[in-house]
Amino acid sequence: MIVSDVKVPVRHSEADLIRAIKKASKKKDLKVRSVRILKRSIDARKKPDLFYVMKLAVNEPEPAPVKQPASDITGRTVVIGAGPAGLFAALTIARAGKEVLLLERGKSVEERSADVERFFETGVLDPEDNVQFGEGGAGTFSDGKLNTLTVDKSGLNARVLSTFAAAGADESICYDARPHIGTDKLKEIVIRIRKDIEEAGGTVRFNAKVLEILVKESAVCGVKLADGEVIETERVVLAIGHSARDTFYMLRDLGVTMEAKPFAVGVRMEHPQKMITMDQYGTPDYEELGAAPYKVTAKTAGGRGVYSFCMCPGGYVVNASSEPGRLCINGMSYSGRDGRNANAAIVVQVTPEDYPGDDPLSGVEFQRALEKKAYDACMGRIPVQLYKDYDRNRVSTEFGGVTPAMKGAYGFADVNRILPEPLNEALKEAIPKFGRMIKGYDRPDALISAVEARTSSPVRILRDDSGQANIKGLYPCGEGAGYAGGITSAAMDGIRIAEHILYRENVE
Numbered sequence: 001m002i003v004s005d006v007k008v009p010v011r012h013s014e015a016d017l018i019r020a021i022k023k024a025s026k027k028k029d030l031k032v033r034s035v036r037i038l039k040r041s042i043d044a045r046k047k048p049d050l051f052y053v054m055k056l057a058v059n060e061p062e063p064a065p066v067k068q069p070a071s072d073i074t075g076r077t078v079v080i081g082a083g084p085a086g087l088f089a090a091l092t093i094a095r096a097g098k099e100v101l102l103l104e105r106g107k108s109v110e111e112r113s114a115d116v117e118r119f120f121e122t123g124v125l126d127p128e129d130n131v132q133f134g135e136g137g138a139g140t141f142s143d144g145k146l147n148t149l150t151v152d153k154s155g156l157n158a159r160v161l162s163t164f165a166a167a168g169a170d171e172s173i174c175y176d177a178r179p180h181i182g183t184d185k186l187k188e189i190v191i192r193i194r195k196d197i198e199e200a201g202g203t204v205r206f207n208a209k210v211l212e213i214l215v216k217e218s219a220v221c222g223v224k225l226a227d228g229e230v231i232e233t234e235r236v237v238l239a240i241g242h243s244a245r246d247t248f249y250m251l252r253d254l255g256v257t258m259e260a261k262p263f264a265v266g267v268r269m270e271h272p273q274k275m276i277t278m279d280q281y282g283t284p285d286y287e288e289l290g291a292a293p294y295k296v297t298a299k300t301a302g303g304r305g306v307y308s309f310c311m312c313p314g315g316y317v318v319n320a321s322s323e324p325g326r327l328c329i330n331g332m333s334y335s336g337r338d339g340r341n342a343n344a345a346i347v348v349q350v351t352p353e354d355y356p357g358d359d360p361l362s363g364v365e366f367q368r369a370l371e372k373k374a375y376d377a378c379m380g381r382i383p384v385q386l387y388k389d390y391d392r393n394r395v396s397t398e399f400g401g402v403t404p405a406m407k408g409a410y411g412f413a414d415v416n417r418i419l420p421e422p423l424n425e426a427l428k429e430a431i432p433k434f435g436r437m438i439k440g441y442d443r444p445d446a447l448i449s450a451v452e453a454r455t456s457s458p459v460r461i462l463r464d465d466s467g468q469a470n471i472k473g474l475y476p477c478g479e480g481a482g483y484a485g486g487i488t489s490a491a492m493d494g495i496r497i498a499e500h501i502l503y504r505e506n507v508e
């Protein structure tokens with residue numbers, strides 16, 4: 001039987017759990033032989049007394065694994081980009097026994113890790129292999145949060161999580177309300193998924209940047225790589241991510257239909273993690289739960305949404321740049337989430353009205369302008385400022401009780417000069433509101449760094465119900481194409497597009 005709303009203290013015994021199951025099932029004589037967690041969330045309303053609220057399968061056998069149906073497609077599918085979308089598309093096609101070639105412009109995660117560490121230490125950027133580009137995609141050097149707002153009636157979410165668990169992630173990601181992996185574990189998992197693709201007959205190539213999509217009579221007939229190699233195919237999955245700006249321009253010039261779309265930009269704020277855990281859990285340390293996450297959101301008088309995004313408990317602010325002379329930041333945590341600071345992007349909604357001109361890629365130019373200002377503000381180091389100084393438009397001179405936990409060099413600068421004034425005003429209106437939601441959030445020595453410019457893609461590549469763009473055989477997919485926001489929803493879209501190809505391509 002499935003029993004919902006089973007509530008137990010976070011620190012509980014087996015006897016406590018069985019009592020709670022009998023209470024929730026209203027069956028006081030129930031014989032509990034086996035328990036499987038289906039869903040688990042934390043109830044902190046009576047903090048510091050914290051509870052798990054769970055949905056359990058009691059005395060239920062494990063569900064039988066779903067067999068992948070056969071497909072009658074022929075020929076090779078080329079997948080561009082080894083981020084979550086590309087990896088899951090290639091894995092799904094390979095496991096259906098069909099030919100698939102996955103092309104990634106960056107390096108394998110092993111080599112990539114060295115390049116990224118070198119970049120953090122020296123500031124020397126490899127524009128083809130960095131925090132955005134390379135095996136595993138943008139999310140590899142991240143907190144590996146797997147929660148998604150995408151409503152999923154098809155079970156794709158559960159398939160993505162169970163695939164990550166089968167590749168080495170802790171099984172709790174399959175049932176926790178806020179599942180996460182951590183960058184240290186994510187790298188190993190990406191390697192496992194690569195091996196699963198290869199063991200299923202797929203091919204994965206690195207340092208294989210696609211420079212052109214070759215088209216004949218409005219249909220794909222191949223791709224051309226940066227080294228001049230031409231690979232023939234009638235099917236290309238475009239899983240290129242939100243930072244492949246050169247590829248976006250190639251696609252626009254090819255006549256691929258796309259449109260500018262809203263996203264969000266802003267800053268990242270850092271606070272002592274203990275302060276956040278104390279506020280969220282009512283106690284500074286709850287080793288069973290680790291560092292507490294938070295979520296804050298507000299609407300300005302002018303109607304703009306300001307909200308926390310990609311919160312990293314016990315994490316680091318990272319220099320996530322991919323273009324020389326431009327700087328953007330993001331956040332990451334290790335699986336232990338044991339860093340001294342909590343950080344989150346605090347971002348403001350922006351729309352095509354904010355972008356220069358009406359080109360479908362005007363959002364890219366909006367990002368580029370912000371990132372150039374951020375780069376110039378501190379000669380390529382991450383610009384940082386104390387909240388009290390940001391509020392008064394002055395450069396900080398010394399830190400207070402919060403010191404940066406960052407991957408990449410940093411320096412003092414006035415963040416006001418990087419963001420457009422309406423965004424500064426929106427942030428200055430919202431942060432005091434967040435201070436009323438979380439005690440100490442607007443403390444004078446909280447840290448602000450910039451610029452968080454790549455929260456999602458500024459463009460959507462249009463696709464029809466079969467998943468194809470206005471060029472036959474071209475399948476826009478994942479975050480870059482505007483159909484996902486985050487690791488899990490990108491991976492879900494990878495499976496979705498792969499199944500369009502495998503099972504609906506030949507259905508006219």
Ligand SMILES: Cc1cc2nc3c(=O)[nH]c(=O)nc-3n(C[C@H](O)[C@H](O)[C@H](O)COP(=O)(O)OP(=O)(O)OC[C@H]3O[C@@H](n4cnc5c(N)ncnc54)[C@H](O)[C@@H]3O)c2cc1C
Pocket residue numbers: 080081082083084085086103104105106131132133134135136137138139140141142143144145146147208209210211239240241242243244247310318320330331332477478479480484485486487488490491
């Ligand atoms: C530092 C950081 C932390 C993040 N933290 C989280 C998190 O905790 N949780 C979460 O859900 N999301 C997080 N995100 C966002 C998440 O990483 C993305 O939403 C997700 O990776 C999108 O997946 P994707 O496969 O669509 O694209 P991407 O992951 O961006 O992958 C695209 C791939 O395509 C390759 N590529 C691009 N152009 C070409 C070309 N022309 N030829 C060949 N290859 C090409 C790129 O090199 C890249 O590897 C984070 C992002 C960053 C940068």
